[in-house]
Amino acid sequence: MITFTLRSKTVFMGTAVAALLSLAASLSTFFLSREYLLRQRDEVAVTQVRAAARLAVSTLTRSEDPLEVLLSGAQLLPGARAALYQDGSWLVSGVGLATEDIPSDLIRSLESGSAGRQRVSIRDESAVVVGFPIQTTSDTWFIGVMSLQELERTLSVLRGALAIGGLLAIVGGGSVGWWLSRRVMEPLHDISSTAEQISGGDLTKRAKEPREPDLARIAQTFNEMTTSLRARIDREARFGAVVSHELRSPLTVIKGAAELIAAKRDELPTRAQLGSDLLGERVHQFERILNDLIEMSRYQSGGVQPVLEELSVKSLIETLCHRNGLDPRIIEVEDALVVVDVRRFQQVFENLHRNAELYAGGLEAIRSEVQGEFIALHFDDAGSGIPKGDYEYIFEPFVRGNQHSAVPGSGLGLSITAEHVRIMGGAIIVGRSPEGGARFTIRLRRGESSE
Amino acid sequence: MECCDTVAMVSRVLFVEDDSKIRQVISASLTDEGFDVVEAPTGEYATSEVDLESLDLAIIDLRLPGINGIDVVRNLRQRTTIPLVILTAHGDSSDVVTGLEAGADDFLNKPIAAKELVARLRAILRRTTDGATPDPAVATSVGSVRIDSSRYEATVADARLHLTRTEFGVLRALVHASPATLSRQALLEAVWGYDYLGDSRLVDMQIYRLRQKLESHGLKEKLLTVRGVGFRLIP
Numbered sequence: 001m002i003t004f005t006l007r008s009k010t011v012f013m014g015t016a017v018a019a020l021l022s023l024a025a026s027l028s029t030f031f032l033s034r035e036y037l038l039r040q041r042d043e044v045a046v047t048q049v050r051a052a053a054r055l056a057v058s059t060l061t062r063s064e065d066p067l068e069v070l071l072s073g074a075q076l077l078p079g080a081r082a083a084l085y086q087d088g089s090w091l092v093s094g095v096g097l098a099t100e101d102i103p104s105d106l107i108r109s110l111e112s113g114s115a116g117r118q119r120v121s122i123r124d125e126s127a128v129v130v131g132f133p134i135q136t137t138s139d140t141w142f143i144g145v146m147s148l149q150e151l152e153r154t155l156s157v158l159r160g161a162l163a164i165g166g167l168l169a170i171v172g173g174g175s176v177g178w179w180l181s182r183r184v185m186e187p188l189h190d191i192s193s194t195a196e197q198i199s200g201g202d203l204t205k206r207a208k209e210p211r212e213p214d215l216a217r218i219a220q221t222f223n224e225m226t227t228s229l230r231a232r233i234d235r236e237a238r239f240g241a242v243v244s245h246e247l248r249s250p251l252t253v254i255k256g257a258a259e260l261i262a263a264k265r266d267e268l269p270t271r272a273q274l275g276s277d278l279l280g281e282r283v284h285q286f287e288r289i290l291n292d293l294i295e296m297s298r299y300q301s302g303g304v305q306p307v308l309e310e311l312s313v314k315s316l317i318e319t320l321c322h323r324n325g326l327d328p329r330i331i332e333v334e335d336a337l338v339v340v341d342v343r344r345f346q347q348v349f350e351n352l353h354r355n356a357e358l359y360a361g362g363l364e365a366i367r368s369e370v371q372g373e374f375i376a377l378h379f380d381d382a383g384s385g386i387p388k389g390d391y392e393y394i395f396e397p398f399v400r401g402n403q404h405s406a407v408p409g410s411g412l413g414l415s416i417t418a419e420h421v422r423i424m425g426g427a428i429i430v431g432r433s434p435e436g437g438a439r440f441t442i443r444l445r446r447g448e449s450s451e
Numbered sequence: 452m453e454c455c456d457t458v459a460m461v462s463r464v465l466f467v468e469d470d471s472k473i474r475q476v477i478s479a480s481l482t483d484e485g486f487d488v489v490e491a492p493t494g495e496y497a498t499s500e501v502d503l504e505s506l507d508l509a510i511i512d513l514r515l516p517g518i519n520g521i522d523v524v525r526n527l528r529q530r531t532t533i534p535l536v537i538l539t540a541h542g543d544s545s546d547v548v549t550g551l552e553a554g555a556d557d558f559l560n561k562p563i564a565a566k567e568l569v570a571r572l573r574a575i576l577r578r579t580t581d582g583a584t585p586d587p588a589v590a591t592s593v594g595s596v597r598i599d600s601s602r603y604e605a606t607v608a609d610a611r612l613h614l615t616r617t618e619f620g621v622l623r624a625l626v627h628a629s630p631a632t633l634s635r636q637a638l639l640e641a642v643w644g645y646d647y648l649g650d651s652r653l654v655d656m657q658i659y660r661l662r663q664k665l666e667s668h669g670l671k672e673k674l675l676t677v678r679g680v681g682f683r684l685i686p
Binding site: 248249251252253255256257259260263287290307309311316319320323342343346 | 470472473476477479480483561562563564565566635636648649650651652
């Protein structure tokens with residue numbers, strides 16, 4: 001279904017209202033003017049024909065010749081046509097007038113002895129026909145036919161002018177609608193684009209306050225909301241940062257103490273050795289969770305700046321595989337330059353490796369695929385794959401599969417991985433490997449020198 | 452053991468840290484690994500009471516009461532050429548850049564593990580104290596720049612170039628490689644002992660400093676940045 005924007009609706013409404021108003025105004029102007037002008041013309045015609053008829057009457061008293069009578073009257077009607085009816089016969093002066101053109105209603109009125117006036121159309125030409133009975137003798141009428149062509153032309157010009165005026169009014173109405181909607185919508189657009197930036201993580205953005213007090217209020221309220229949201233997030237981030245920072249000092253001591261004990265492990269009794277091993281293992285785990293929390297709280301508080309450089313993706317993967325004790329035969333990566341933050345890439349690699357180790361029997365292959373300006377790195381594990389329904393949630397913080405609750409971890413590993421990849425200008429998705437295991441694909445920008 | 456083969460003498464390390472328990476436990480680990488640790492509980496103590504001449508390296512926690520860690524780094528850098536390693540809350544924090552700008556050569560994230568710390572210190576010490584027996588096959592001068600690895604000294608047209616140990620290490624690697632270009636990773640490996648994956652900001656900061664010192668001796672555009680590749684010293 002087509003949905004119209006508020007803006008197009010406003011423009012449409014403005015145009016429609018302008019069209020209706022201008023149509024009503026044009027029609028009424030036209031018809032009123034036409035009526036007025038016709039009435040004026042009628043009156044002029046009646047006056048002129050009456051004068052002509054009087055002259056004809058005075059001629060009739062002097063002359064028996066009907067032609068002379070007709071012409072004496074007609075001379076007062078320049079450009080018009082005239083007719084004289086006397087004793088059952090018609091006499092016509094002027095071109096293009098036949099006795100049939102005289103309307104029968106007018107003739108009936110003249111027969112009854114009263115003057116008459118009627119508008120007619122004679123061969124597509126409108127005219128007003130005025131007849132007067134000449135009183136001195138019966139059944140003698142003088143008729144004047146005044147053309148309305150001039151008036152029709154005037155009315156046609158008026159019609160054209162009104163149509164142009166109407167069109168201008170419609171365009172004007174549409175423009176006003178567009179301008180008004182722009183005026184109203186611009187601040188709203190600004191607020192909505194600011195909201196998008198804010199939802200993208202930039203809490204420093206604020207909507208511009210428009211001059212109109214009503215709209216300014218919306219922007220103010222929005223900005224106040226953003227400020228309080230930011231304050232709240234900052235507070236939470238500060239809390240996270242303070243807590244994790246405060247935990248770091250005792251952890252350093254515990255870790256150091258555990259290492260001191262572990263260094264003398266061989267001199268310890270068996271039970272103390274077990275204690276030392278457990279302590280070392282759990283301290284390591286605690287440290288990893290704490291580091292994850294610190295990393296996440298940094299992303300949540302925003303403003304993380306990556307240290308990007310161009311490196312050979314093949315050497316990078318080879319080095320990391322070597323460091324993590326992975327078989328180099330799993331590497332099926334082509335040689336290309338990739339834009340990475342080394343520390344973050346290392347963490348991404350280690351997170352994916354550890355995940356594969358913990359949940360899916362380890363990594364089976366690391367493959368690459370050049371995709372235009374990007375290079376995709378596929379980390380394929382030896383497990384049975386991840387259910388499709390989990391694809392959407394797997395990168396969210398604290399999401400862990402039910403069956404994995406016994407495996408130690410913060411539940412932040414994959415979301416930190418996703419944040420790392422994102423800050424390096426890339427993206428991560430999960431899917432299925434050709435062998436049926438899970439496939440984590442990270443897409444990173446290729447180095448400029450490799451193009 | 453690796454320590455005793457490569458670091459023949461006992462290395463003396465200054466450890467500036469306000470938390471007494473951390474100081475105690477890290478010192479114990481370092482001592483066990485054969486280091487001689489000088490503990491400093493405050494920045495004031497580190498800058499006024501410690502004899503810098505006897506030190507091989509200093510580790511400075513950036514969060515200190517009183518004189519803060521950055522000022523301690525700045526103070527020590529003016530008075531000594533030994534490697535300075537800072538302890539930061541997070542590798543990402545602005546502390547790292549500020550610390551490197553103040554004169555630090557490397558950084559470590561907290562919580563530090565004794566094992567990692569020892570490995571790190573050994574790598575730094577190995578690279579900054581192994582110059583006693585220069586290899587006659589490699590170049591010792593590029594144009595007017597001459598290096599003397601046995602004394603960690605560099606000269607420009609016989610005028611002494613005052614370099615820290617790390618800066619000297621960078622210059623030496625560049626002189627040895629010249630006229631070839633050295634990548635950031637190669638420099639990290641040669642000078643910091645990182646096996647390939649290190650922080651490129653470390654290199655950039657040292658290159659910046661080295662370039663300034665060369666320029667002050669009239670050598671403009673001597674140390675070139677080759678975009679996307681690395682750095683090159685031109686004859």
